[in-house]
Amino acid sequence: MSHPESRTQHQQLQSHQRDGLSQTSPDYHPSDSRQDHPDGRKLEDQLGPAIENDLPSQQTAQSAAQFHVNQAQHLGALGVQTQEDASSFGGFLRGLRAAYHTFTDPTQRALAERCVQLGDSLERTQSELSRLSRDHQYKQDLVAKLDDQLHKERVTVAELRRQLGSYQQECEGLRKWANGIHSQNEEFRTQIIDLETGLGPTLGEDYYQSQFEGLKRLIEKDIVRHSKSNSKQVLSDEAQKEILEVLSKLGEDGEKSARFFADGQFALRVLYASNRWRHAMIRHIAGLFLLAQVFDAFAFGVSKELSKSLQLVEQDILSRGTRLRER
């Protein structure tokens, strides 16, 4: 805070102080030599002890107070612009504060009191100003530092964003590539399995439909032809019994049919007498026979026991497979 200009002002102030002592307060005689100290000692040092030392004499005190009033007038004229000035002014105020009650003249006393109040106020304001100035400077430094830091962070964030965009593009590309590879892999797997096992659809549904209905037409044609040639025949009890016995051995469906045609109005012998029902009944029996002996087995030629076991295994695998897929 030691500014050349302020130093000049301080020297001027000291000069005025000295002038003030000599011109406005001729009765004032400081008891020590500090007043003329060559290095320009502060006003506080110059005046404070002088006032305190001279207080025993009321005359001296009034002179000192008058001196301070004069000094205040000088200071007011010059203005207090530096810390050093303010410090000197503080010493002066202390002296005035100690002596203003000694003034007998009410006007001078009021003036001195007012001067003290203004001085106090000024001191507080200067102190607050100094504190706020320091705080302001600290905060300015902090803001500059944070600005710098913010700028650096922004640069970093921009770079990271650029990198993120680049990585996202790369990731998307890799994901597409992986999906393509996955699909291709599945395709290859299926092809490998098909090549190794030869599994897969072999014949279409139309083929099975035409073959199955072809068999139906064959049975119908041959049975009706033979049945017509047997139109005058009567089915004997023994023949009925034997036929029902064979029927009952053709699985569950055969057993039911055997019971159904055993007696009553639907008895074999009764139906056999009518051409229409004879044809139908013989076709029914032929169909049941082929179903039981050929179609019902898991595969043609395997025993009933093995066929049953394989069908159970197949059903079990299918049902478990379904559950797994549902999960």
Added chain:
Amino acid sequence: MIHQAIGRGLQNIQTQQHLEVRQTAIATELADLLQLLLPVSPKGEIEATSKTMVRKAVALKKSMTEEHALYRVVAVECGGNYSEELMDVDDDMPTGPVFICIYPALVRTAKMRGKSEQIVVSKASVIMQSALEIDMS
């Protein structure tokens, strides 16, 4: 695929001779049964008819066993309820229970939305009891 794999495995271990013997035995059984029902018909013709029927049926069954899809032959019970989806009938207005199934149905098992469903490939031929009553009266 499971059915196909097991079916092919079984057919690989079965000998052709064994299959032919079995096929002949079944044809003979059918011929004997038909002879009881058709006593006047010549035995040779009945045997030939039976042989053809069994041969065709066995060939179809062999194809079904090796097939990827599951085919099943289904008979309709005498006295059972009528089902338009499964049965084919001559009557325009079929009423009452089924009298007789003169030929079974062929269905295919398919997986749809995780569930097994039966698709009718060929309907069963049936005669309704109502037709019988009209005819008998």
